[in-house]
Amino acid sequence: MSSIDDPQNIGDIIRHQGREIPDDVAFEFEGDLMTFRDLDRRSNRAANALASLGVSKGDRIAYLGKNSHLYFEIMAGAAKLGAVMTPVNWRLARPEVAYVLNDCQAKVLFVGPGFAELVGDIEGQLEHVAKIFGAQGPEENFASYPDWRDGFEDSDPLAECAVEDDAIQLYTSGTTGHPKGAILTHGSIFSSRMNDRNEDELMEWQKTVPGEVALLAMPCFHISGTGYGLGTIFSGSKAVVLPEYDPTQALDLIENYNISKIFMVPAAIQILLNHPRIHEVDFSDLKYITYGASPIPLELMKRAMEVLGCGFVQMYGMTETSGTIVTLDPEDHVPEGSPKMRSVGTPLKDVEIKIIDDSGNTVPAGTIGEIATRSPKNMKGYWNRPEATAETIDADGWLRTGDAGYLDEDGYLYIQDRVKDMIISGGENVYPAEVENAIYAHPKVADVAVIGVPDQKWGEAVKACVVVKEGEELSEAEVIAHAREHIAGYKCPKSVDFIPALPRNPSGKILRKDLRAPYWEGKDRAVN
Template sequence: MIDPKAMTTLGLLSRANAARRPDAMCHKFEGRATTFAQFDALADKVANALDAQGAKLVAYLGKNSDAAYELLVGTARAGGIFGPINWRLAPEEVAGVINIFGPDVLCVGPEFHAAVEAIRDQLPADLTLVAMEGGHETWPAYETWRDAHPAGYPDDKAGPDDPCLLLFTSGTTGLPKGVMLSGGNLLRQRAAMAEAAMAYDSWEDDDINLVAMPFAHIGGLGLWVISFANCCGAIITREFDPIEAMDLIHNEGVSRLFAVPAALQFIVRHPKAKETDFSGIRSISYGAAPMPLPLLRECLEVIGGKLTQVYGMTETTGSICLLPPEDHDPAGSPRMSSAGKPMPGQEVMILDPEGNEVPLGEIGEIATRGPQCMIGYWKNPEATAKTKTEDGWVKSGDAGYMDADGYVYIHDRIKDMIISGGENVYPAEVESVLYGHPAVSEAAVIGVPDDRWGEAVKAVVTLKEGASLDEAAVIGHCRQHLAAFKCPKTVDVIPAMPRNASGKLLKRDLRAPYWEGRGRQVN
């Protein structure tokens, strides 16, 4: 175990790793391996490059890569803030995020050069653009920008409570919010887990982590931090591909991975799974959506290993509750429908609308407090005050209850958020785009059960007088303005929206037919 003093900032942790295992693999990306000593030196160069420019805010638009983590740690070491942007967003959404953040430097992956060129006039004029993996006529190549500066950096400028990471999450109004996280948020939980010495979370030096979930999500970036905190190697893939994942498990010794249930489904139901040796898998963690019992059985049968469910959100730097392997019963049990128990060092409380704790077994809003809870939302004190109380409790927006043994059960979502394939979709954002269609009079967006994605986005609309509607055209209209995962998969036309006596739209009435016969209103 690394010295606990190093588990406070990413820069200190990187130094400690380089000293402990300098020649061991830190990570591998598309055949390129980097040792812990090499990684630490590259992070130094990034920090020196930022200092030379006087830059503190760094944005990244790209798929997963090894260089993205150099940027993360180098920016933190220089006392700056690193903000990865979800590459699945539409160009105008990307412009919105960049303008909220206001970065000094934007590093752009090769797949997104054209998209950034298209919105260049919407971005700050003094923004420095850097081309990841080279290949741009006017922007400097990342390697050139980085390697123009020496390794060696005098000190880690970031303290454990200073913001070093900004992860953007869509807001209920459609406006993205930047979640500010510190080095302490990222690492103190890992120290608490190590102290608890849970057998399924005890990493060995030969463990290899598969990092395939998106870098701009806490489930992807945070997973890399876990292996980095344990001074273990990680294999990074540009994006999740079930065939590639199985190849790395079979041939490269991958022993640990995190995936959303939809990704695990792609693996276990692929014909290649029958030819893949999964015997080296020691632990699989999953989250971002519940695991249906039939899929759990398939995973245990095909992959084996120890399965751990985690529950959390970006505002809590990932997991706050954990359902351990011993509670995964293929035959089914009441605990299999829970999100598990609070993780070491984390408190969970169920609140009524006035903020008071409710009795055990009663439904309320799930709230949490602990070392992982965010600093707040970037330049948004009003949103911060609504989510985080003065005494540090972060409200989840999820409705649930706690049993006498401390297990937390999720019942519904207070904020109407839809989770499709592990991606958060906020109905208000999609509804705003639907209202821009010339045939649509009113629009409501709901999540409906989907065997592949957990939930699918459905639009329910009423039409303007005399108008007709083509479903494909409406979906195409949404795709012009939104990331594909946010767009409705289906569109229903109804004569009138259900409302209560005061005129409030009753989304629960729209949802009810699709969720009939299910014990909870999330899939």
């Protein structure tokens, strides 16, 4: 078995922590404590239980539910078999959940509280799922995972599993209406952490502090949640897990659990700052807030620094890069603001960044182009999508992010726009094509284009520009309600403009920039 100095997989990390710091708490969830010994032994039981159902190396299992410490336990059990965890976005509509479960070919599904009815509705559509369990206990017609797990031995299966093997499959919104499964390997997930174990080379915020407590509040169906939880396992620190982000609970936990680190999206920071108790809470134990998934307004950042009084680290990355690849360190966050605060920072160790033109040529500093990256953190590819993988990652390993930006002379990266039409609302990725497909199905809609417009709370809000069929009448409420039947609520338009015709170029492509322009006038960049 590998040592911590030469880990081959997630299971190796958990084995090490279970041996070296067995009594330290790994996770606390709604009063339930899970030590590293518990995590190690229970994940062994989970692995043996999964193996009894025929789950083996390369097989996918899935989890549909809000955050829980048991999610990480099940993931660890799968990792010890070489199987792959696929967390499903619980905010998706029923057809979308069914699509993800069928696409990843999950053999076993774990369902969190509140989602048994949804799964019951689509169970007959699931092509590969052989067994369904209630993740935290019995759920209607589904047996209890903890009870099932405890019927198996806690001996380690010690399955062969290498750094290049698949570990987690996270789904990203699709440009053509269907999401794609990004395959993250054991190596891509922990490469930056394990390559940086020399404490002398780390920034202060990257160092592990004995006894530190992190708050895990972002959803585990995103890399921000899963990656953050795995990070606390790797560092041997404690994570207090929230089922979902709630500002009142977050403030209570910060106050009562000596929380020292949190990852949040900018919208969550804003919601926290607007809470009526914000000036009553003692934030003296809070050392760092890391934030990302969407840009943050400078004024909001300055207010957060003033009220919370901790260090801030901006993170830039994506699912396809196993999370963070560029950081803006606390030293670059200054209360009076600076040009560097409009950047997302500089690349992490072993991460290469370049800016390319339409032909793939590198452009000089200060020139806007598409951001490309190469590092051990890049995904393996998209699940069963060789063409999409080839479009994203070239033969030399450079991954095209779809974001437009530039590098300054000091190597700081600035995001200017998105090459693709993706909208980021409250940290969630929304692709116009997906929303347009849902709206276009309405019998009274002749044409539709979806854009992102500035929103003070969410950064961007989804707006639909709709052309109604001749002789028909359609209201904003009808459009939104129709969309909600087919796609997740956060993807649905928050507002609808009815226009006589969509602007198009000679080849028929919708000129989204023309639609967006009036709403972004006066902004210094086309993302909010």
